[in-house]
Amino acid sequence: MSTTCSSGAHDKHDVYAAQCPCRDVLDLLANKWAALAIGALEGGPLRFGELQRRLQGISPKVLTQTLRRLEEHGFLHREVYPAVPLHVEYSLTDLGRSVAVPLSALRTWVETNLDQLGV
Amino acid sequence: MSTTCSSGAHDKHDVYAAQCPCRDVLDLLANKWAALAIGALEGGPLRFGELQRRLQGISPKVLTQTLRRLEEHGFLHREVYPAVPLHVEYSLTDLGRSVAVPLSALRTWVETNLDQLGV
DNA sequence: CGGGATCCCATATGATACTG
DNA sequence: CAGTATCATATGGGATCCCG
Numbered sequence: 001m002s003t004t005c006s007s008g009a010h011d012k013h014d015v016y017a018a019q020c021p022c023r024d025v026l027d028l029l030a031n032k033w034a035a036l037a038i039g040a041l042e043g044g045p046l047r048f049g050e051l052q053r054r055l056q057g058i059s060p061k062v063l064t065q066t067l068r069r070l071e072e073h074g075f076l077h078r079e080v081y082p083a084v085p086l087h088v089e090y091s092l093t094d095l096g097r098s099v100a101v102p103l104s105a106l107r108t109w110v111e112t113n114l115d116q117l118g119v
Numbered sequence: 120m121s122t123t124c125s126s127g128a129h130d131k132h133d134v135y136a137a138q139c140p141c142r143d144v145l146d147l148l149a150n151k152w153a154a155l156a157i158g159a160l161e162g163g164p165l166r167f168g169e170l171q172r173r174l175q176g177i178s179p180k181v182l183t184q185t186l187r188r189l190e191e192h193g194f195l196h197r198e199v200y201p202a203v204p205l206h207v208e209y210s211l212t213d214l215g216r217s218v219a220v221p222l223s224a225l226r227t228w229v230e231t232n233l234d235q236l237g238v
Numbered sequence: 239c240g241g242g243a244t245c246c247c248a249t250a251t252g253a254t255a256c257t258g
Numbered sequence: 259c260a261g262t263a264t265c266a267t268a269t270g271g272g273a274t275c276c277c278g
Contacts, residue, residue: 018175
């Protein structure tokens, strides 16, 4: 077994444990848009509209939801510049840059191995 | 920009493109159980019941759904041994073992950085 | 043992329109 | 510009029971 599957000792860091908070984090990252949003911010801060343009097909409502959840968990930072017209920038935190690494690896895997799949 | 965000040239391998099949694959992996199931099989073939015990909290219906989808996409193989009682084994294909790498990295990241998150 | 069949709900996702 | 408000839908997920 590669990962901890013992279940019983220290479930707190075992994604396979039912009540492990790890699962919440994994669920947060494992949705249709979170991984894409984080990846889009790897190149530097972006504004709401720029993000919406990059994440093709996302609606403003869903984009807001996604960004808010990621912000609550400390993956990204939201900076408001009070001006007219309004200016808001989203950027990765250290934690966000950290998780961006494995997420990028996954995205890259998909793009690279797409032809192996019957899609 | 780290990944391809140009959108216009070869969207076929750009997860950010709306109609890219990459997205379907990413969505397949990005659900509550798929990544866990693949990880559980990294140590070798497992039977249905064993999988259900490892993926704590999953119902038989959802486990079946998860396994079927992964099988359809070529990530794992389902082998039936006609005997009484019935014996069915699930194992990773080459493709499954391949994608298990980035997925493990993600799971490990979560388990490792859990304390950095307010959970 | 390994599911299939059902019923049901929560939530993620979506399309559109509107506003500070 | 950057969202919020609404309404609608899809589907993932869960619980239970049953069957070969």
